[in-house]
Amino acid sequence: MAKQEKEFVKEITPQSEDYSQWYLDVILKAQLMDYAPVKGCMVIRPYGYTLWENMQQRLDKRIKETGHLNAYFPLFIPESLLQKEADHVEGFAPEVAWVTHGGNEKLTERLVVRPTSETIICEMYSRWIQSYRDLPVLINQWCNVVRWEKTTRPFLRTSEFLWQEGHTAHRNEEEAEEETLKMLEVYRDFVENDLAIPVIAGRKTEKEKFAGALRTYSIEALMSDGKALQAGTSHNLGEHFARVFDITYLDKDGELKYVWQTSWGVSTRLIGALIMVHGDDRGLVLPPLVAPTQVIIVPIAPKKAQAEVLAKAQELYNELKEAGVRVEMDDREEYSPGWKFNEWEMKGVPLRLEIGPRDLQAGVAVLARRDTGEKETVALEELAERVPALLTEIQKNMFAKAKRFMEENTHRTDDYEEFKQIVAEKRGFVISSWCGSDACEQAIKEETKATIRNIPFHLQDEKPGNCLYCGKDGKHLVYFARSY
Amino acid sequence: MAKQEKEFVKEITPQSEDYSQWYLDVILKAQLMDYAPVKGCMVIRPYGYTLWENMQQRLDKRIKETGHLNAYFPLFIPESLLQKEADHVEGFAPEVAWVTHGGNEKLTERLVVRPTSETIICEMYSRWIQSYRDLPVLINQWCNVVRWEKTTRPFLRTSEFLWQEGHTAHRNEEEAEEETLKMLEVYRDFVENDLAIPVIAGRKTEKEKFAGALRTYSIEALMSDGKALQAGTSHNLGEHFARVFDITYLDKDGELKYVWQTSWGVSTRLIGALIMVHGDDRGLVLPPLVAPTQVIIVPIAPKKAQAEVLAKAQELYNELKEAGVRVEMDDREEYSPGWKFNEWEMKGVPLRLEIGPRDLQAGVAVLARRDTGEKETVALEELAERVPALLTEIQKNMFAKAKRFMEENTHRTDDYEEFKQIVAEKRGFVISSWCGSDACEQAIKEETKATIRNIPFHLQDEKPGNCLYCGKDGKHLVYFARSY
Numbered sequence: 001m002a003k004q005e006k007e008f009v010k011e012i013t014p015q016s017e018d019y020s021q022w023y024l025d026v027i028l029k030a031q032l033m034d035y036a037p038v039k040g041c042m043v044i045r046p047y048g049y050t051l052w053e054n055m056q057q058r059l060d061k062r063i064k065e066t067g068h069l070n071a072y073f074p075l076f077i078p079e080s081l082l083q084k085e086a087d088h089v090e091g092f093a094p095e096v097a098w099v100t101h102g103g104n105e106k107l108t109e110r111l112v113v114r115p116t117s118e119t120i121i122c123e124m125y126s127r128w129i130q131s132y133r134d135l136p137v138l139i140n141q142w143c144n145v146v147r148w149e150k151t152t153r154p155f156l157r158t159s160e161f162l163w164q165e166g167h168t169a170h171r172n173e174e175e176a177e178e179e180t181l182k183m184l185e186v187y188r189d190f191v192e193n194d195l196a197i198p199v200i201a202g203r204k205t206e207k208e209k210f211a212g213a214l215r216t217y218s219i220e221a222l223m224s225d226g227k228a229l230q231a232g233t234s235h236n237l238g239e240h241f242a243r244v245f246d247i248t249y250l251d252k253d254g255e256l257k258y259v260w261q262t263s264w265g266v267s268t269r270l271i272g273a274l275i276m277v278h279g280d281d282r283g284l285v286l287p288p289l290v291a292p293t294q295v296i297i298v299p300i301a302p303k304k305a306q307a308e309v310l311a312k313a314q315e316l317y318n319e320l321k322e323a324g325v326r327v328e329m330d331d332r333e334e335y336s337p338g339w340k341f342n343e344w345e346m347k348g349v350p351l352r353l354e355i356g357p358r359d360l361q362a363g364v365a366v367l368a369r370r371d372t373g374e375k376e377t378v379a380l381e382e383l384a385e386r387v388p389a390l391l392t393e394i395q396k397n398m399f400a401k402a403k404r405f406m407e408e409n410t411h412r413t414d415d416y417e418e419f420k421q422i423v424a425e426k427r428g429f430v431i432s433s434w435c436g437s438d439a440c441e442q443a444i445k446e447e448t449k450a451t452i453r454n455i456p457f458h459l460q461d462e463k464p465g466n467c468l469y470c471g472k473d474g475k476h477l478v479y480f481a482r483s484y
Numbered sequence: 485m486a487k488q489e490k491e492f493v494k495e496i497t498p499q500s501e502d503y504s505q506w507y508l509d510v511i512l513k514a515q516l517m518d519y520a521p522v523k524g525c526m527v528i529r530p531y532g533y534t535l536w537e538n539m540q541q542r543l544d545k546r547i548k549e550t551g552h553l554n555a556y557f558p559l560f561i562p563e564s565l566l567q568k569e570a571d572h573v574e575g576f577a578p579e580v581a582w583v584t585h586g587g588n589e590k591l592t593e594r595l596v597v598r599p600t601s602e603t604i605i606c607e608m609y610s611r612w613i614q615s616y617r618d619l620p621v622l623i624n625q626w627c628n629v630v631r632w633e634k635t636t637r638p639f640l641r642t643s644e645f646l647w648q649e650g651h652t653a654h655r656n657e658e659e660a661e662e663e664t665l666k667m668l669e670v671y672r673d674f675v676e677n678d679l680a681i682p683v684i685a686g687r688k689t690e691k692e693k694f695a696g697a698l699r700t701y702s703i704e705a706l707m708s709d710g711k712a713l714q715a716g717t718s719h720n721l722g723e724h725f726a727r728v729f730d731i732t733y734l735d736k737d738g739e740l741k742y743v744w745q746t747s748w749g750v751s752t753r754l755i756g757a758l759i760m761v762h763g764d765d766r767g768l769v770l771p772p773l774v775a776p777t778q779v780i781i782v783p784i785a786p787k788k789a790q791a792e793v794l795a796k797a798q799e800l801y802n803e804l805k806e807a808g809v810r811v812e813m814d815d816r817e818e819y820s821p822g823w824k825f826n827e828w829e830m831k832g833v834p835l836r837l838e839i840g841p842r843d844l845q846a847g848v849a850v851l852a853r854r855d856t857g858e859k860e861t862v863a864l865e866e867l868a869e870r871v872p873a874l875l876t877e878i879q880k881n882m883f884a885k886a887k888r889f890m891e892e893n894t895h896r897t898d899d900y901e902e903f904k905q906i907v908a909e910k911r912g913f914v915i916s917s918w919c920g921s922d923a924c925e926q927a928i929k930e931e932t933k934a935t936i937r938n939i940p941f942h943l944q945d946e947k948p949g950n951c952l953y954c955g956k957d958g959k960h961l962v963y964f965a966r967s968y
Contacts, residue, residue, distance in 0.1 A: 036558045037565060037607050038595065046553035046623060053554060069530035070537060074520045075597075075628055075644050076581075081521060094587050097560075099597065101582040102632035111522065113559075113583065113597070123521050133818075139530060144559055144628065148586035160559050334617075
């Protein structure tokens, strides 16, 4: 038995038995990633990386359509630059990797491997920006970043990860705030429509905002184990960095002013979200819009009909490829059809196309959906039309299903006892009233491990009740959850 | 006067006066890059990065069409892994950046910031490859790498640069050699056809091969100052790494064998080549296939005809965009048409479209080519057809011109006195006979600074004369040049 086959027949741990183990089983068996010989780092294998490329491509298009251009800033940041913004350094210094030697020589100043690039980008912006004519500056960067994490989990929290970070500079608060919210909306649109993951958009609390930001906004998703995951953030940095990096511009009125800045990012963490929102006990379930392979053709070809079946399968492959479908053919002889079905289901391919001698005679093929398991028989001449339509349907259904799950697992209470019970037993989101104090937020976190995910936009016009914890007047309705 | 304008009117240093300064002037003024606050590192600005993205996209397509998939391996390599292959560590250890601390803690083992990824990839391949069924492994990676260079020059030699590195594993020498040459040919095709840079393809000498390789092949280009630039390399690694990383597979015949490996890469260095092959005293000249902007529309709109001219310019913009042309419009009011002409010429935009009130009346526009300076008047209704045709013509002409330059600057002699004179005075490539000894190669390098660029494929059937240096029987005809 081949190595690959041996590995496959080891079952995936069921979600209900051990969710964490299920997650690790799936990503390793689907060959999304592998552990690297460096603590907390990962190798993103071709199947996982192709998924990431598809995600990148679709998000990058949106980033460019909103007027941003990509650029590249250095990996290394001199220690003195990182030190400049007080909150920022406090937030990041404990978790950075330090370069101390180049070749055989000790460096005169230590370098940080970027954990995020605000500081080095601000240093450049202070050189580039002089006049209101230079604004807005709308730049994005796709790169690797490093945060020396104590506890790591593939895709969700790794010492090195891939992301995009947008960094913009504007004339005033209004323009900066508009940009911050526009990019949050870009993320919401991308995550909901392309990744089929419903999210709650809102503002982070003071305690949970980005180190150095004025205001942080986030989109928050719910994993199928009832824990939340921050799927993307967008920060209005105010003038905080401009003041320490001296980024000023001469405005139309002849006055020298500080720019207002934003930054925003999503990362390979989203791959973790995809797995946990859509996956099941048979493995991955990938949304068609980003799946590396959208359709896998499995010819069922007993020896005597082999030539005909393979010829027709090849014809269908060409036809679907022509129609712009990401299709692959599995004509390996050393594996049985049943084994192949399992493998491609485990890899989350949205649609399987089966064709055997009887189908050939009847002029049909069978399409099997990964999301529902449903099968349908389709006339061969209708495939090129039916397959794209079905992929669209699967995409929609995956979102609807995830949305239903999120709604069913969103609870609402201002009663702390009930809250504690929900958080401990049912999990999911809990909408509660909060007085706005750090103290209550901190106490709830310590007692229940639930944190405020964000102050959601969609409830901001609703009057809150009394604070869940202290009972005083509530200031906001917020989403609580235990989170990754 | 705006900052931008002030900067622009500082002239670019003429090539004939100071070629190095011309190079730096052009890249800074065209905003391809800027110096970073870290020694030897650069910021690739949006204009430079968009150029890189266009190059990436076209090369990535070829890499995928030849069966490779992208993946991502960690930035950090444990010291012990780098140490494994003796030649490799000797080649790279003196120029790596060392990470010694994570957060506040000293690491138990130092980490290298990857200078190239053979070692960490081999470590993974030794886990992944078991059977002949797992071969070939065809993986590519786009990433940043770091080499702590003493002397740096933007794009050509920087402490951090961006590149792609392919890493493949095969059953035997024949397949590995086929892959090595196939990827060299991919590079030749990309560099000649998309970057319009003619190259000499051939094999590197033992002395100049990659640290750890069995054989290295390269493509070599000639810059307009007569110095050569290695534009891409492809290595047959033999079993060297497989033996030290224990990458074995069970072959069909039941025997356990070492894999044969290859690696190959091109980098942001190619941007430097683009600048130096095509640029002139007015700035960049970019080949249409990779230019961020292919056509710049400059409306010439005196106040009284402004509305009409701008409306027609917008119409042409839409039409060209529709036709798939990367077109931009410069309708800034604060700059004169003449100033705009200079700026876009400096930025190397292949084609300028001018339209003024008289053109409008005559139903025409003027197209000005960056490569030749020629202007032609085209009827408006023919633009959508003429522009793409002209872009193709420009691409071809740029290659032909560069090829002519290379040929005119390729000399041939087996007389060492004449050789020295050519290298010192005329520069360019010199084709000479060489006995194959390290000693002669080294002596020539020390005495003339000229190195053997490669042993070209196209002369391998021709009988060499006597060795340029020692006068013994020549073994190869080789290309010499001073190089970057």
